[in-house]
Amino acid sequence: MFLQLFRYRLKCLLRDRLLIFWTLVFPILLGTFFNMAFMNLNNDEKFEPISAALVTGGGANDAIFEQTVHQMSLGKDRLFNLKTTASKHQADQWLKKGKIKGYFTDGPLIRLYVQETGISQSIMKTFADHYRQNSSAFADIAKANPEAIQKGLLDDLSQQRNSVKEVNTGGAKPNNVLNYFYTLIAMACLYGSFWGNKEVCDTQADLSSRAARLNLAPVHKLKLFLAGCCADLLIIYGEILILLAFLHFILGIDFGTRTGLVLLTAWIGSMLGLTFGTFVSAITRKGENLKFAVLTAVTMAGCFLAGMMIGDMKYLVAEYVPALAWLNPANLLTDAFYSLYYYDSLNRYLINLAMIAVFTIVFGFGTYLMIRRRKYANL
Amino acid sequence: MPIFKLCLKIFRKNWSSIGVFLVIFVSLSCIFAFSYSQSSLSKGFTQERAKVALISKEKTPLTEGFRMALAKNADFVTLPDQTEKMQDALFFRKVTYILVIPKGFTKDALNDGTMKMEKRVVPGSAENAYIDSIVRQYWHLATVYAAHEPNLSETQIADHVKRDLSTSTPVVMHDQHAASADSNFITGYFNFVAYGLTIVMIVGIAAVFIVLNRQDINRRIICSPIHSISVNLQIFLAIIIFALFCWTGFSGLGIFLNLKNQITAPIGYYLLNSVVFTLCLSSISYLIGNLVSNRQALSAIANVIGLGSAFLSGAFVPQELMNQTVLKIASFTPTYWYVTANNRIAGLGAGNWAETKSILNDMAIVLAFAVAFLILSLVIGKRRRMYA
The missing domain is CATH 3.40.190 (D-Maltodextrin-Binding Protein; domain 2)
Structure with missing residues (x-):
């Protein structure tokens, strides 16, 4: 039963071309634009x-x-x-x-x-x-x-004597352009929230006619919701993997050598995006446009603070308002990719991952509390 | 004028979909304006200053003399002696050269020892080469004094080196180039406007055409006793009013945000350039409105065109830092010529006719794009009406 619900939900979701555009095509296009605009930035500081x-x-x-x-x-x-x-x-x-x-x-x-x-x-x-x-x-x-x-x-x-020796700053080059691409992946993960939003809208009977129809079906609502969430998660993770492959193999973006952990971060990021979407959708009971506006605004504000528009912003926030850096999911994801690329030690990466997991659990549990046992006097 | 009124009504209803974007645009503009500090346009030659973090684990007359000598070419940044903090600062270019003087270095250097200072740098960068040569020169002179005048104390060596370092090469500077585009807030703002205007105009105007091109409304207009010329003129009038409204808003915001900075370039040219660009965007929006029938897809198209053309044309990143091939591709978009004209305006000297002519040429190209898109839209529009 669960598999059947999962399969039909997946088919239904994949037909939403607009959401596929915003969650897959748009990040890929934006990555291409970033690459075209920034490809020369580091050459400018190179000594010739x-x-x-x-x-x-x-x-x-x-x-x-x-x-x-x-x-x-x-x-x-x-x-x-x-x-x-x-x-x-x-x-x-x-x-x-x-x-x-x-x-x-x-x-x-x-x-x-x-x-x-x-x-x-x-x-x-x-x-x-x-x-x-x-x-x-x-x-x-x-x-x-x-x-x-x-x-x-x-x-x-x-004959000038060399009195200075260079200390290696770690395995990776301090290539500041990479941060733009890491924020882009964070944005794509958080845009996964659109799928979570759709899931709640399609299972809450007062939000859409499809949900009203589904509520009549003799199936446990949690099972229905979980099957839908699994389908959403599969789509989001698939999209993030396509984006990562595009950035790495086509645009040549470096993620460091720890591929397994990069894939794990993408998985946790997908879960964060999904639960963030279900949570916002569950607490905002007004129209779908408002939910989209809230999700887009929070994602873009988070990405801005993580350095998507101004590269220095991530550093400035971490330096002067460190609490904001830890409370910004977009920054946590960006920082996780940054730590994997730049640091030899995994300490900071693990802290980021733990914070993302905490956010995911809070959003997931919050959603469960809000959408469980809903009854409708009329529709 | 029922069609004109209908257009205005659609514009008004549509403000909410533009609202989110406008909030983002205005906030970013304000942040850029507040974070912008005008660099003083000095007439003479000034040496570059690098952002350096100097962590000295000993305090000797020579290390103090070294700090003072380095301060002539460096702005010191304070950093804790922690690897991760240093790495972060280097990655985000808060500092480009981190130098750690180990304990006992001065004594070792003066005795021709092997101890070395440790640097963390952006590998292969020009600032690395620049500061490196200054750092080495100081300790080079100190060791030469120690080797050939062994009776000198550390303080005396520091004094001698200080005296030597005070000699400087005279620099003659020929006529200075004009301010570059990125050193000028108003140019940066008007370049950034390319992104804002494109999205607002496309979403605003194309939405009107999506409504007017709906089969039932289109047929209703065709069978009404209004001449098609009058219909078109009413639509044009509405578009011009909307375009004027957007242009006034965006330009006004730019002038307001620029009040604290001195304007070195003629503001009239920026305004004229943006008027021409707004006209071009009107005809692009007209074309998109005739091609797209799905309202939800409109926002996606507007974002792709707005962000794409802005990124490729140098609205976000200065054109001089961009790849030449990318700029060649961008030259097929009007945004490129609009941004080029803005950058030329930034460097416009008084009475320089050759430069003024280049600016007018760029504007003429944008205008040619406008005419081309308009003709294309009219042809497509006519075909749609014929098959309505």
Whole structure:
């Protein structure tokens, strides 16, 4: 009996094309738009050799500076893609056309010419500053201790020792664009609430004619409701799996190496979405439009606070209003995916999962209390 | 004018479906406006400042001198010495360089030891390269002084290094580029409006056509003693009033939110550009209204078109940060040309005719889209009426 109810409910639900659009097609489209808009964001902060020029022939040349600039323009880890010219006018033309970020003029006083302020120009200035600072230190030491010149002062000044080592921040790169996609999965899970809403509307006799018809059937109402919820859950989880597959295999979104836990999170997220929908639908006794409006508004507000529209928002909320971060289901789901990707330890992930489970149980039990043993004097 | 009145009645009835979206749009606009702080447009060259967290486990004259030297190019962010907190800050770019000076580092460095400072960075980033060179230079100079002037105390070394670091390269800055689009709130707002206007116009106007194209209502209009030209003119009038209402609301909100910022670009151009874009959206909505007959599908279509065109065209992310292929695809949408014109307006200097001409060209392209969509809608509309 249960299987029959489940099968028919599944068939009935799959015919709702509008809900399939909002819960499956819309997140996939949004993911595609995100990918197209954000694909270049991280490239912007990546260091690339700076297009620069050196103008030589301006009187007394500084051979060491020229040599240093040329040295820094060689090899894979070079600082500059260097052009050399004897004409300042030529360098100006390159600068105007945007072919170089700036140029140095050689001579007794090294100058830097730029067109705008930016990180490349700042690195160029820092490079020239360091050359001048080394010259100043050389003069200072040589004056106080002339023997230092014989003891390799020049070599020591020209060979910079590496005093910093990089500590690995964990297994994964701090790729902040990923958070947008994690909030998108959270949104898709919470949009699963539309199915939960439909379930309540189709089993509460005062909410739809279909529910009134079902209430006449000689079948236990809890069994009917549970069969429907199982069908809803199967659809939501299937949709989330399709979304995850699309994000990972088509758009190349990284979820880390713990695939099993990612799938588990998607399952718990689907349950959260379903129970959230049944709960809101059960407490809002007014029309279907209002239920949809409440579900959409709560989901979107939650996703906003989890960083869907402004990337920093998740961090700001966690930093300044931590309680809100723990009470926002969208943030818990986003943070679960984020923790799986970013941290080696599972502590934070497990806390998130536990909080999601608590929300699911509260919503599920709340729904049960509100829809059980309903009787209707008239319909 | 019964058709005109009917259109207005449908607009009024339809406000509730637009309401939820409007609340979201206005709230986001307000949040952006309040979080926006105008960057000062300095005339001269200023070095970039990176967000750095410096955690020093010892306090020596050199570490203090180092902190002061780094402060010239860094804005310090305070972070606890906890791995997860550091990782979070790095992921969300609250900080781009975290440097930990271990206990005993100064003594070890001055004695040519092997101890190293630890950094956590965004790998391969330009800010990493920038701050790295500044950090290394300070300790490089300190170790050279220690090696060649062994009698100097730590305080004296710090003083010498400070003096060396005070020398600076003169920078000559040629005529400065105009403010970029993302540094300008009003440009960002009018770009963002592309998203809001698209959804409101499509949901508002197409809903009218869904009603008017219903078979019984359509037949009733055709058999009424009103000339078809008059019917069309009444519908156009209603659309123009609705479009004007939306445009005034969105533009007014933008100008109101921008009151605290100084406007560097001519506001008239933004308004003209948005008027042209609103006209284009009217004809797109007219087309969609003639193609779609399901009211519930309308919201889905409006969202896909609104979000899709806004994401692809650079209404949310500045165009200069976007992929060129994506922008090429986006150039087949009017939103792209609307956003491009806004970005050009942001960089418009006084009396620059070449730039003004480019802006007018962009607007002309949006207008051409409007005419194309209108012709298409009229053809489809006529076919529908013929088979009604």
